[in-house]
Amino acid sequence: MDKELLEKMYGDRNYYNKQFRAKTYLDATEKFCNEYMFIFNAICDEIEAVEENKDVIMENFADEFVSLMADIVKVGGKQPKSRDMLETNLYMVMYVFPCVIETGRPDSKELAECIIARWNKAFKNTNVSLSDYKSIDSGFKRKMCYITTAVCDSFDKPDDCYELTTLRRFRDEYMASSEEGVKLIEEYYEKAPRIVQTINTRADAADVYRMLFDTYINPCICMIETGKMEECLLHYKKMVEKLSF
Template sequence: MNETLKNVAPLLENMEARLHGFKKDTYADFLNSYLEGNRNFFDELNQQLAVQEEEFLNEFSDYFVEYAASLLEQETNKIKRNNLQLNMNMFMAIYVMPAILEGKQEKSKELTDFICEKWAKRFKGSNIKSADAASIQSGFKTKLCYVTTAVCKSLNKPEDCYELNLLRDYRDNYLAATEGGEELVKKYYDIAPTIVKRIDKSDCPKEKYKYIWEQYLKPCIAYIENGQNELCGAKYIEMMEELQSQYLITAK
């Protein structure tokens, strides 16, 4: 492996700032900036992927994962190290994996699969997945109820289930039409994908989703059914504030 590809440090720099750019209106620009800032690296990687065999995929993925591990080992504070792990997991999923796949080499997807597999083995409970930029951006465009969808999925409910449709209708036809509601929906729509990704990477995602269902979504549905839309709005805000404080505000 040549010296260009051994210089992986810049790939994991400025993670926090770039994670803040993971929003519908800014993600594409942030990803392009990331690609341009590491253009020499990704050009060389694409050249190698065009000619190298599986041995290279193994070597590169091992090298990259061990470099990431060395960054975590430098952090001695357990809380900060856990936060760094969460940030790194998400950063890999929304920046590093898409950047590799943007090269569109035949072996690009194979390489990202190698990295994801080795990542899961090296970092217990960190099962990152590979997706290209177009797939990630399509999630923004479909206006998903990210948290509600994740909760319903964990409860084995279908994507067109009654609860999801009811809450989507409430969001689009009531909450967004209230004073300050449109801005509220936009704010939480921007942060919800990050929250869901962090819950998914936590130790007990199923238990957390069950808690969200019992504590927040189930009461919200009852309020809507009883015509108590304002109470549903207050409960929804309470839910997102708790999730934001738990999954987005990191220790200094």
């Protein structure tokens, strides 16, 4: 495996992370695949070429890939600072791992999962998971309370739970009634998917969601219940601004 090529791929991290927005994400994934999919196709070629011990071959490639990437990512053998590591994990989740799936090869999903398992072991406080480009992009298109949905999912609350129903009504009946509110809704749907995906790469994601519920979402519900709509809006905006990268 060519380490210089992986260094080049990692060097593109900041560029591609900036493209993680509703209007630019799919074009960015196409460009990324055009540049780097051949790496994973080559790995799949070698896996498919053997009839026995495919699992061993796959694990060896996963080990090599993560080992080389760890050498590139770690500075002086040390894991990057939290913010930088979050950016790296976001890049891997949004672009690199889905690219393995995008090859469409018979072993692509298993290979991606094998790499991810080793990635999570190689970097402390990391808990990335597998997704694909289509699923990630759909997050920009679903007009839902994205962050609140993620928080409620972490508590195993249903989609029609009181918190989600209340905030959706607040969005549709209060925010959407003004030009400024509509603009804020659109800005929210640009930022929220990135926020949630970044939180989900963290080993302490459940703790973060608990903090968001206690500090922002539950107080917002109380404000709505007492008719303090503008206060609710400002408080929710404060949360989004705090979490935005």
